[in-house]
Amino acid sequence: xxxxxGVRDQETVVVIDDDYAMRLxxxxxxxxxxxxxxxxxxxxxxxxGVSRLKxxxxxxxxxxxxxxxxxxxxxxxxxxxxxxxxxITGFATIGTAVDAMKSGAYDFVPKxxxxxxxxVIVNRGLERRRLRLDSKRHEQERELMRRRFVTFVSHQLRxxxxxxxxxxxxxxHLPEGPDAVEKRAEWMERCLVRTDEMQQLIKDWLTLAEVExxxxxxxxxxxxxxxxxxxxxxRLSTMAAEAGVTMTCQVPEDGLPLLGDAAALSMLFENxxxxxxxxxxxxGRVAVTAEGRDGEAVVSVADTGIGIPEEYRDAxxxxxxxxxxxxxxxxxxxxxxLPICKRIAGELGGVIELESHVGVGTTFRVRLPLHRPVQxxxxxxxxx
Amino acid sequence: xxxxxxxxxxxxxEDFCASIRSLLEAEGYGVVTAASGKEGLRKLAExxxxxxxxxxxxxxxxxxxxxxxAIKVGAVPVPVIMISSVEYGPAELFARSEEMEMIRxxxxxxKPVDVAKFLDTLKVxxxxxxxxxx
Ligand SMILES: Nc1ncnc2c1ncn2[C@@H]1O[C@H](COP(=O)(O)OP(=O)(O)O)[C@@H](O)[C@H]1O
Ligand SMILES: [Mg+2]
Numbered sequence: 001x002x003x004x005x006g007v008r009d010q011e012t013v014v015v016i017d018d019d020y021a022m023r024l025x026x027x028x029x030x031x032x033x034x035x036x037x038x039x040x041x042x043x044x045x046x047x048x049g050v051s052r053l054k055x056x057x058x059x060x061x062x063x064x065x066x067x068x069x070x071x072x073x074x075x076x077x078x079x080x081x082x083x084x085x086x087x088i089t090g091f092a093t094i095g096t097a098v099d100a101m102k103s104g105a106y107d108f109v110p111k112x113x114x115x116x117x118x119x120v121i122v123n124r125g126l127e128r129r130r131l132r133l134d135s136k137r138h139e140q141e142r143e144l145m146r147r148r149f150v151t152f153v154s155h156q157l158r159x160x161x162x163x164x165x166x167x168x169x170x171x172x173h174l175p176e177g178p179d180a181v182e183k184r185a186e187w188m189e190r191c192l193v194r195t196d197e198m199q200q201l202i203k204d205w206l207t208l209a210e211v212e213x214x215x216x217x218x219x220x221x222x223x224x225x226x227x228x229x230x231x232x233x234x235r236l237s238t239m240a241a242e243a244g245v246t247m248t249c250q251v252p253e254d255g256l257p258l259l260g261d262a263a264a265l266s267m268l269f270e271n272x273x274x275x276x277x278x279x280x281x282x283x284g285r286v287a288v289t290a291e292g293r294d295g296e297a298v299v300s301v302a303d304t305g306i307g308i309p310e311e312y313r314d315a316x317x318x319x320x321x322x323x324x325x326x327x328x329x330x331x332x333x334x335x336x337x338l339p340i341c342k343r344i345a346g347e348l349g350g351v352i353e354l355e356s357h358v359g360v361g362t363t364f365r366v367r368l369p370l371h372r373p374v375q376x377x378x379x380x381x382x383x384x
Numbered sequence: 385x386x387x388x389x390x391x392x393x394x395x396x397x398e399d400f401c402a403s404i405r406s407l408l409e410a411e412g413y414g415v416v417t418a419a420s421g422k423e424g425l426r427k428l429a430e431x432x433x434x435x436x437x438x439x440x441x442x443x444x445x446x447x448x449x450x451x452x453x454a455i456k457v458g459a460v461p462v463p464v465i466m467i468s469s470v471e472y473g474p475a476e477l478f479a480r481s482e483e484m485e486m487i488r489x490x491x492x493x494x495k496p497v498d499v500a501k502f503l504d505t506l507k508v509x510x511x512x513x514x515x516x517x518x
Contacts, residue, residue, distance in 0.1 A: 162397075163399035163400050166399070166400055166403040169403075173410075187402075
């Protein structure tokens with residue numbers, strides 16, 4: 001409101017008072033503060049002025065002939081609750097001033113008052129208005145973002161359904177003949193692929209919601225990541241072999257203690273491993289290495305695959321993002337795996353880093369806090 | 385058989401393109417497809433289609449609007465039928481600002497398209513356009 005050189009952007013303040021002397025002194029004080037000031041001598045004119053001028057603040061005398069101050073306050077509040085009203089009152093009407101505040105007035109100044117008293121209240125009132133308008137604007141921005149996101153998500157979920165529906169509807173309209181027979185066989189396969197995609201989308205979407213709600217990561221137990229990782233590598237070796245990819249796994253022999261939910265941790269690493277196989281090349285390699293240092297567990301999944309272009313390195317962690325190109329064409333996916341990984345790592349107090357060279361390979365590095373079991377008297381001595 | 389008209393279909397969903405292509409070819413149209421806005425604009429210059437069918441959310445969520453804008457300010461007037469599964473009504477959307485009004489398509493359909501209505505719309509839009517000497 002006060003710019004750097006101390007000059008106020010002209011905000012409008014309205015004064016409504018039947019007493020000429022009071023209007024004049026208020027006008028002088030407020031004009032000196034840099035406001036554009038408009039005065040009205042009764043409630044009816046004042047209200048008309050307020051709805052026309054849309055002021056930031058209104059000073060209202062409580063005791064006026066015609067429409068009383070209390071009524072004026074209530075109507076201004078109804079017109080625009082963000083307009084700050086300050087009531088002027090004699091000591092005799094303090095009770096009414098309290099009523100006025102119940103009707104929406106911001107504060108009151110008892111007569112007689114000094115210029116400073118009015119200034120302080122006006123400044124405080126306008127500060128409050130500014131804060132409220134700011135938070136309202138932020139709220140609106142958040143709501144807009146949320147609505148865009150909902151539109152986006154429903155579009156993503158609907159896409160495979162649209163494809164299937166369109167195939168079926170077009171099939172119904174195609175003239176019978178060998179062409180239609182061939183199309184029917186081919187499209188039926190595509191419909192199955194797309195309904196599978198739909199299933200996977202919904203499944204992953206629910207997983208993401210579960211991670212976000214904390215349901216998947218709530219359980220915090222000691223988990224040794226070393227056998228968890230080698231177990232995963234074993235389990236995925238068939239998939240890797242089919243893709244012509246060799247996997248290696250190097251984990252600390254004495255284990256890698258983490259604190260978290262075993263299922264969530266397993267999901268995190270499995271997603272990264274599956275990606276490393278999926279987005280690899282024939283005769284490619286995937287190297288899993290893990291170590292604990294400086295209170296941190298670092299698990300790396302390095303592949304010799306297609307790589308992730310620079311402009312996608314942040315985006316791949318966003319929902320539904322898949323890099324357009326050969327990788328996406330040859331594989332199926334929801335673009336929800338990495339967002340799930342990122343959330344799980346975050347929930348467990350860790351981060352995921354990504355390094356990639358297009359055509360050479362990608363390394364995902366997960367950093368999680370190491371879990372140090374509480375030392376009992378018996379084991380404490382053995383600590384090196 | 386000479387084609388009735390050439391349709392450029394810009395949509396990043398391969399399956400949607402496959403079904404619409406078959407439908408249109410069975411109706412005697414020539415069909416060219418493009419999987420992105422960029423590819424679409426390139427093919428537009430190459431094949432000079434009689435009408436463009438345009439998806440909205442592709443690589444970016446508003447790619448179709450950008451393409452429609454590029455077509456509308458382009459040298460060659462070609463009608464655009466926007467086809468999207470985004471729910472909100474086009475009347476409200478394109479009236480929102482002057483910029484949006486500029487990119488208003490000649491027709492707007494929601495996915496999945498109703499086959500009969502889709503073919504009708506196509507005929508209407510093609511009939512409306514000024515005859516261009518080939
Ligand atoms: N190891 C990797 N190498 C290359 N690209 C990758 C790798 N991991 C992920 N990506 C890219 O990031 C995108 C998002 O990954 P993800 O969220 O797991 O979704 P999905 O695998 O279902 O597509 C993938 O589609 C792919 O383009
Ligand atoms: Mg994945």
